[in-house]
Amino acid sequence: xxxxxxxxxxxxLQILRDPSSILIAFVLPLILLFIFGYGVxxxxxxxxxxxxxxxxxxxxxxxxxxxxxxxxxxxRVGQERRTFSHDLGKGAIRGIIVIPSDFSAKNAGSAxxxxxxxxxxxxxxxxxxxLLNYAKGVIQVWLKxxxxxxxxxxxxxxxxxxxxxxNEELKSRNFLIPGSIAVTMSLIGTLLTAxxxxxxxxxxxxxxxxxxxxSIMEIxxxxxxxxxxxxxxxxxxxxxxxxxxFNVPFRGSFPALLIATAVFLLSALGQGLLISSYARNQFxxxxxxxxxxxxxxxxxxGFVFEIASMPxxxxxxxxxxxxxxxxxxxxxxxxxxxxxPVLLSALAAMLLISAALFALTAKKIVKRLDA
Amino acid sequence: MTDRExxxxxxxxxxxxxxREALVVFHDLLxxxxxxxxxxxKGICGALYPGSVTGLVGPDGAGKSTLMRLLVGLLCPDAxxxxxxxxxxxxxxxxxxxxxxxxxxxxxxxEDLSVMENLRLFADLRGxxxxxxxxxxxxxxxFTALEPFQSRLAGKLSGGMKQKLGLACAxxxxxxxxLLDEPSAGVDPISRRELWRMVQALLPGGMAVAWSxxxxxxxxxxxxxxxxxxxxxxxxxxxxxxxxxxxxKSWEISGIAPQRRRALLMGLLKEGxxxxxxxxxxxxxxxxxxxxxxxxxxxxxGTGPAARECAGxxxxxxxxFEDAFIDMLxxxxxxxxxxxxxxxGAIVEEKPDSGEAxxxxxxxxxxxxxxxxxxxxxFQIRRGEIFGLLGPNGAGKSTIFKMxxxxxxxxxxxxxxxxxxLKRSSAKARMRIGYMAQKFSLYASLSVLQNLRFFxxxxxxxxxxxxxxxxxxxxxxxxxxxLGMNAExxxxxxxxxxxxxxxxxxxxxxxxxxxxxxxxxxLTRREFxxxxxxxxxxxxxxxxxxxxMDEAEYCDRIALIYRGETIAIGTPEALKEQAGGSGxxxxxxxxxxxxxxxxxxxxxxxxxxxEHEQVKENGP
Numbered sequence: 009x010x011x012x013x014x015x016x017x018x019x020x021l022q023i024l025r026d027p028s029s030i031l032i033a034f035v036l037p038l039i040l041l042f043i044f045g046y047g048v049x050x051x052x053x054x055x056x057x058x059x060x061x062x063x064x065x066x067x068x069x070x071x072x073x074x075x076x077x078x079x080x081x082x083x084r085v086g087q088e089r090r091t092f093s094h095d096l097g098k099g100a101i102r103g104i105i106v107i108p109s110d111f112s113a114k115n116a117g118s119a120x121x122x123x124x125x126x127x128x129x130x131x132x133x134x135x136x137x138x139l140l141n142y143a144k145g146v147i148q149v150w151l152k153x154x155x156x157x158x159x160x161x162x163x164x165x166x167x168x169x170x171x172x173x174x175n176e177e178l179k180s181r182n183f184l185i186p187g188s189i190a191v192t193m194s195l196i197g198t199l200l201t202a203x204x205x206x207x208x209x210x211x212x213x214x215x216x217x218x219x220x221x222x223s224i225m226e227i228x229x230x231x232x233x234x235x236x237x238x239x240x241x242x243x244x245x246x247x248x249x250x251x252x253x254f255n256v257p258f259r260g261s262f263p264a265l266l267i268a269t270a271v272f273l274l275s276a277l278g279q280g281l282l283i284s285s286y287a288r289n290q291f292x293x294x295x296x297x298x299x300x301x302x303x304x305x306x307x308x309x310g311f312v313f314e315i316a317s318m319p320x321x322x323x324x325x326x327x328x329x330x331x332x333x334x335x336x337x338x339x340x341x342x343x344x345x346x347x348x349p350v351l352l353s354a355l356a357a358m359l360l361i362s363a364a365l366f367a368l369t370a371k372k373i374v375k376r377l378d379a
Numbered sequence: 380m381t382d383r384e385x386x387x388x389x390x391x392x393x394x395x396x397x398x399r400e401a402l403v404v405f406h407d408l409l410x411x412x413x414x415x416x417x418x419x420x421k422g423i424c425g426a427l428y429p430g431s432v433t434g435l436v437g438p439d440g441a442g443k444s445t446l447m448r449l450l451v452g453l454l455c456p457d458a459x460x461x462x463x464x465x466x467x468x469x470x471x472x473x474x475x476x477x478x479x480x481x482x483x484x485x486x487x488x489x490e491d492l493s494v495m496e497n498l499r500l501f502a503d504l505r506g507x508x509x510x511x512x513x514x515x516x517x518x519x520x521x522f523t524a525l526e527p528f529q530s531r532l533a534g535k536l537s538g539g540m541k542q543k544l545g546l547a548c549a550x551x552x553x554x555x556x557x558l559l560d561e562p563s564a565g566v567d568p569i570s571r572r573e574l575w576r577m578v579q580a581l582l583p584g585g586m587a588v589a590w591s592x593x594x595x596x597x598x599x600x601x602x603x604x605x606x607x608x609x610x611x612x613x614x615x616x617x618x619x620x621x622x623x624x625x626x627x628k629s630w631e632i633s634g635i636a637p638q639r640r641r642a643l644l645m646g647l648l649k650e651g652x653x654x655x656x657x658x659x660x661x662x663x664x665x666x667x668x669x670x671x672x673x674x675x676x677x678x679x680x681g682t683g684p685a686a687r688e689c690a691g692x693x694x695x696x697x698x699x700f701e702d703a704f705i706d707m708l709x710x711x712x713x714x715x716x717x718x719x720x721x722x723x724g725a726i727v728e729e730k731p732d733s734g735e736a737x738x739x740x741x742x743x744x745x746x747x748x749x750x751x752x753x754x755x756x757x758f759q760i761r762r763g764e765i766f767g768l769l770g771p772n773g774a775g776k777s778t779i780f781k782m783x784x785x786x787x788x789x790x791x792x793x794x795x796x797x798x799x800x801l802k803r804s805s806a807k808a809r810m811r812i813g814y815m816a817q818k819f820s821l822y823a824s825l826s827v828l829q830n831l832r833f834f835x836x837x838x839x840x841x842x843x844x845x846x847x848x849x850x851x852x853x854x855x856x857x858x859x860x861x862l863g864m865n866a867e868x869x870x871x872x873x874x875x876x877x878x879x880x881x882x883x884x885x886x887x888x889x890x891x892x893x894x895x896x897x898x899x900x901x902l903t904r905r906e907f908x909x910x911x912x913x914x915x916x917x918x919x920x921x922x923x924x925x926x927x928m929d930e931a932e933y934c935d936r937i938a939l940i941y942r943g944e945t946i947a948i949g950t951p952e953a954l955k956e957q958a959g960g961s962g963x964x965x966x967x968x969x970x971x972x973x974x975x976x977x978x979x980x981x982x983x984x985x986x987x988x989x990e991h992e993q994v995k996e997n998g999p
Contacts (some may be wrong), residue, residue, distance in 0.1 A: 014503030216487025
């Protein structure tokens with residue numbers, strides 16, 4: 009116990025004196041959060057589109073006004089489709105909405121309904137889908153207003169009323185920030201532990217430690233405990249930035265957040281330990297930590313890319329990425345609240361992963377140099 | 380003496396030495412590492428006894444560290460067994476660790492912790508508590524003279540102080556066995572001596588000490604030595620007994636004029652019965668093939684012109700450990716050494732002598748932040764001269780060296796090579812320079828031939844000349860048999876040959892050598908110097924850094940560098956005289972170095988005291 013305390017004291021002194029630990033724990037998360045918070049934005053506000061009006065009837069002009077007034081579109085208006093096809097190819101506009109000359113006639117009384125063409129840039133499928141949906145929304149609203157104007161609201165076919173629960177304004181930042189906290193934390197947890205142990209190997213201090221009566225368990229705990237606490241500190245910084253700077257709502261409870269963070273840190277630190285048992289120099293350790301910690305957390309955690317839409321094998325791989333469960337927990341805690349069924353299953357998965365990592369590490373690390 | 384001899388014949392089977400029970404015994408230890416073509420240790424036997432220092436002696440890669448790590452349970456042997464105070468290191472390392480103090484290479488200190496914090500950490504890890512702890516701290520701080528530096532970070536200590544702190548940390552908790560892995564590597568001679576004295580002071584308490592080293596003069600002072608080469612024991616016993624094998628083979632030729640030293644050395648080495656010859660100031664020491672008790676001149680020196688020149692000036696010499704070591708290594712070497720003399724005739728065209736300085740430093744200084752690495756260094760090197768920068772690690776010799784070859788910008792002063800400042804001069808001027816960096820700087824994953832091709836192209840050789848030079852280098856340096864091997868798989872001696880070949884293929888006028896022989900065995904070191912001597916005899920100018928005192932003997936002139944200051948410049952003989960005044964004869968270069976450093980320290984102290992007094996006088 010005394011030996012463990014001595015190791016923890018030593019590690020804390022080193023953390024305080026080494027600017028790089030502080031940098032990784034407190035400055036790196038800030039940088040990442042600001043990049044994700046400002047740089048990555050999945051909302052497509054004001055998509056640039058061309059509006060082609062093949063005729064000038066009041067109907068068409070009123071619909072065109074609905075488009076130009078929409079906060080989703082940045083429109084330029086023309087008479088012919090051809091004039092814009094080049095802009096679409098260049099990417100200067102994302103789509104063309106064509107209101108044909110027979111629109112008014114058919115809208116007035118045709119049974120089959122009025123035709124309207126939306127041409128989108130299929131090379132950007134996300135934006136294309138947004139565009140189509142936004143266009144549908146504009147038309148729906150316009151039809152409703154028209155009906156009311158003409159006093160035949162009853163004729164309205166179906167009124168779609170969308171409500172987005174948990175993120176009413178559909179701000180992508182609200183789910184990106186909790187996700188990026190998870191990515192940041194997995195980077196910190198894995199990278200810090202892998203680096204500091206590799207540093208001990210490089211400087212020959214690991215050899216000196218191993219030749220004392222200290223046990224390998226004490227050496228590992230002596231690394232884990234300080235960096236676990238540092239990770240919690242780093243999490244607090246992330247939370248403050250998310251809640252106070254980015255105004256992301258937080259609907260869960262702090263104890264739940266603490267538990268989720270603690271369990272996730274175990275798996276990240278465990279991964280760092282496992283890496284350091286293979287990589288004994290800092291360069292290799294940091295490369296492996298980035299490849300196995302940061303990249304999967306980025307790609308396979310559902311933070312940016314929807315897991316449900318991944319092919320089955322990749323979905324399978326994502327099951328062993330602890331960050332996936334942490335992203336889920338954080339998004340739940342921030343946007344929905346303490347939804348215990350979701351949280352508990354995520355916690356269980358993370359615990360399982362940590363247990364596996366620690367078991368592997370314990371098997372691999374012995375108090376010898378040639379293991 | 381009789382029971383000592385008896386125990387030496389079979390120390391491992393009896394496990395006693397001078398009536399004392401061995402604390403550590405090991406039998407037939409075998410250790411392989413994956414990816415190595417030969418075992419790191421093959422069938423090593425030996426023992427460590429209380430109250431004595433056992434030297435583990437051998438060049439880098441001989442297996443010294445591997446043996447220590449096996450004994451302290453940090454490695455597991457593939458075969459064989461060991462007992463440390465009755466415990467098996469492979470399975471009972473936890474019983475051994477409280478009983479052993481182990482100082483790994485580079486001392487194993489936390490550089491970002493202070494002296495006291497390092498001590499506290501290792502005391503806690505070794506379970507040293509209460510009043511005993513405070514007492515031990517006080518003792519060790521006094522013992523290591525680190526008392527005034529308790530709160531200094533270990534990383535800010537000098538090499539010698541780090542070494543002492545490493546020792547103090549290993550001594551916490553009263554170990555019975557002390558294992559020191561290359562404790563003196565890269566440390567200045569004064570600190571080396573102090574450490575040796577400190578370890579001697581531990582012996583009466585019954586401590587068994589293992590001290591690994593590649594310095595042969597240290598080996599000579601040990602109570603017993605285990606000499607390792609390429610993973611095998613080539614000698615186990617008292618150093619004095621090892622010397623007996625060269626009794627009657629060691630000779631000294633004295634009174635040689637400085638300008639004839641190198642020519643005579645080369646001449647003598649061409650004689651068949653001369654196995655080894657080294658420069659020692661104005662003398663040459665030789666080892667002959669056979670014992671020639673009271674022999675005739677022809678039998679000792681041969682019949683060549685060099686032998687005739689030495690007539691009447693030779694006499695039997697007291698054998699030294701190095702003589703015996705070389706004698707053993709040379710008889711074991713397979714295939715014999717390469718013909719180093721071929722280089723003399725083949726590779727170098729005569730460089731004309733213009734009578735001017737080839738390399739010139741003028742008031743060179745280098746500051747890194749508020750740390751002055753080099754202070755006001757000036758020297759001139761003439762054509763065909765070997766100039767050595769001598770000093771412990773961190774003294775500033777590499778900094779001077781790098782400024783001279785244009786790799787580092789001086790803070791003030793100028794560095795000129797052949798009248799040019801290299802940092803500004805063209806690639807063409809650089810073609811006239813050969814450079815061999817520390818650790819040989821070869822491309823490990825390229826083959827020998829690919830390295831030769833790459834470096835020849837780098838130095839601007841092409842076409843037919845390039846082909847010829849590569850073929851010649853391969854022949855002269857004995858690399859023909861291993862052209863297809865990757866550089867990383869070469870034995871250290873061959874790596875060094877290849878590195879030298881790469882640096883001289885373009886036949887440079889000036890050769891810069893940075894620690895060219897650290898980590899290679901003494902035999903390879905001699906061969907290396909033969910090559911250098913051959914080139915120098917044709918007018919090549921050489922600037923070399925080293926911390927081996929014996930290597931410095933090959934230099935025509937030496938600059939002693941200590942704490943960034945050039946404390947003395949001159950021929951090895953002149954330095955010895957300067958150190959000991961007129962009665963300085965018989966001083967070794969190391970003793971001269973120590974004396975000169977002490978003189979400089981004394982001056983320094985006087986100056987600072989003077990400054991203090993002035994401050995007092997002028998103060999408010």
